[in-house]
Amino acid sequence: MCLDCGCQLAPALTRDFPRSPSSETNTIMRDLLADNDALAQRNRDYLDARGVVAINLMSSPGAGKTALLEATAAALQGEINFAVIEGDLATDNDTQRLRARGIAAQQITTGSACHLDAGMVSAALDEIDLNRIELLFIENVGNLVCPASFDLGQHRNVVLLSTPEGDDKPAKYPVMFRAADILLLSKADLLPLLGDFDPARAERCLRDLANPAPVITLSARSGTGLREWCDWLRAALGAEALRASGSKTNAPAST
Numbered sequence: 001m002c003l004d005c006g007c008q009l010a011p012a013l014t015r016d017f018p019r020s021p022s023s024e025t026n027t028i029m030r031d032l033l034a035d036n037d038a039l040a041q042r043n044r045d046y047l048d049a050r051g052v053v054a055i056n057l058m059s060s061p062g063a064g065k066t067a068l069l070e071a072t073a074a075a076l077q078g079e080i081n082f083a084v085i086e087g088d089l090a091t092d093n094d095t096q097r098l099r100a101r102g103i104a105a106q107q108i109t110t111g112s113a114c115h116l117d118a119g120m121v122s123a124a125l126d127e128i129d130l131n132r133i134e135l136l137f138i139e140n141v142g143n144l145v146c147p148a149s150f151d152l153g154q155h156r157n158v159v160l161l162s163t164p165e166g167d168d169k170p171a172k173y174p175v176m177f178r179a180a181d182i183l184l185l186s187k188a189d190l191l192p193l194l195g196d197f198d199p200a201r202a203e204r205c206l207r208d209l210a211n212p213a214p215v216i217t218l219s220a221r222s223g224t225g226l227r228e229w230c231d232w233l234r235a236a237l238g239a240e241a242l243r244a245s246g247s248k249t250n251a252p253a254s255t
Helices: 023-049 065-075 093-100 118-125 174-178 188-193 199-207 226-245
Strands: 053-058 082-088 104-109 135-139 156-162 182-186 215-217
Touching: 023 053, 023 118, 053 065, 053 226, 065 082, 065 093, 065 135, 065 182, 065 226, 082 093, 082 118, 093 104, 104 118, 156 174, 182 199, 199 215, 215 226
Parallel strands: 053 135, 053 156, 082 104, 082 135, 156 182, 182 215
Antiparallel strands: none
């Protein structure tokens, strides 16, 4: 949770909080997270009713989320229709990039907030024709801390760890990587140039968090791992369709 930056506080709360959170601060945080979680479940129910599976993409800035979406669109063309909710602090660069590839994308510009929340996603859902898609990607703001604490109404969490970042990131940012339903080691085409990144060590760090999630070494540029990634998406869609037929709700284990 972002106890220092205060980004979990609603924009209307302009009071300055101390850097060492008081019990009052913690109470407000709990209340806001509870409100967020309730709205997130409404988002999930709304998506379930329309047969849409939501995937929350999380990573540090520049890990390759948008490139992954471009490669995924090409790999699944004619098979699975999807749209993207694109979160960024200040620009719509990635949204324009996706639209140029023919991918339906809805922008959320957060201003100073370093993550998306369920309210932002709820508003964006109103702008998307959910009847035309089966899959909704939510590309969260690049950040390895705050996004992991906020349920958006997604069904799965996908975390990207790019090879230039270092293989110890799961150990350094446990909340984020513990939340992963799958870990993608992105920019794998750079591995021959980065001898200090060991995919096996990255996976060991994930297992040390007691997370059994699959790990795929992937390159959107070369296509390495894309088949396994698309197979995972197909399996997620199938599992959610089966769950929905039994009228059971589902949220990522961490939310």
